[in-house]
Amino acid sequence: MTAITRRYVHIDETDRSLSVREDQAPVPGAEEMLIEVAAAGVNRADLLQWKGLYPPPPDASPVMGLEVSGTVVACGEAVSNFQLGDEVCALTHGGGYASHSIAPQSQTLPVPAAYTLKEAAALPEALLTVWHNVFQRAGLKAGENVLIHGGASGIGTLGVGICKAMGATVYSTAGSAEKCHRVEALGAEKAFNYKEEDFVEGLDALGLRGAISVILDIVGGDYIGRNFEVAAPEGRIVNIAFLRGFNADVNFLPLLIKRLTLTGSTLRAQSEAQKGQMVREIRERLFSHLDDGSIKAVIDSEFSLEDTQAALDYMESGVHMGKILLRP
Incomplete structure (x- = not known):
């Protein structure tokens, strides 16, 4: 050469x-x-x-x-x-x-x-990250509800489109009203502004508390326990980052009661x-x-x-x- x-x-x-x-x-x-x-x-x-x-x-x-x-x-x-x-x-x-x-x-x-x-x-990075974590690890299927935290990120924006194209109903969180509107335009059914709204309460108001089959989380910290609250029985939660920290005070009882899977990975x-x-x-x-x-x-x-x-x-x-x- x-x-x-x-x-x-x-x-x-x-x-x-x-x-x-x-x-x-x-x-x-x-x-x-x-x-x-x-x-x-x-x-x-x-x-x-x-x-x-x-x-x-x-x-x-x-x-x-x-x-x-x-x-x-x-x-x-x-x-x-x-x-x-x-x-x-x-x-x-x-x-x-x-x-x-x-x-x-x-x-x-x-x-x-x-x-x-x-x-x-x-x-490439977002494609492989979403595919591996949401589909290979969490096994998302058409017709299921998925929650993508950080929906305005590179991974989040592409992940919303991928999950929508594969037949899932997508919910998300983002850091401003404008970002939420844009995430919804990408295919999310509803995006919650985490600076003004608790996503647990938001999903509860939609009748979806305990109805989210797959959660992709980049936040960690206090979101770990809150993810347990909205996860459906047999729900799968995948952490790929911990922007709010690796440590949290978590009640793990829902993990047992709902038979949840909590996993994580780096690419x-x-x-x-x-x-x-x-x-x-x-x-x-x-x-x-x-x-x-x-x-x-x-x-x-x-x-x-x-x-x-x-x-x-x-x-x-x-x-x-x-x-x-x-x-x-």
């Missing part, structure tokens, strides 16, 4: 400052591809990595960035599903905040017909084989809804690589709706 110069975001280990540097782009392994990045998704895991609170695994790139979209410019010798020039989006093992990034073919998807190349960068810690299985199931069961635009990602804003610090600060502020992108 002819050497390619890569621009990437570097973290200074002494003061955590960010700068754009250049080096030689990595060479793809046998089942990997080098992608010329059109856009990279900004995720909370990147924010934690920048702060030194979420170090990458030993075999991962030290460069931030877990998802990209772009064009394939080099392929390993065992790559069979894609070829040079293909427009793709992919989950990376780090290295997405760059002009060029490596991705395994098993974690790569074609750009859906209803998406631009840039928009597709908003898909990055899972093996390439596990992520590959998620991608295969998404291709089989979800991709037609992405192709026809019935599931659409929400793009909040775009920043350049040079403005990565501003992008991370903006994410931490919590005012965004949908996905934040970096454009090399």
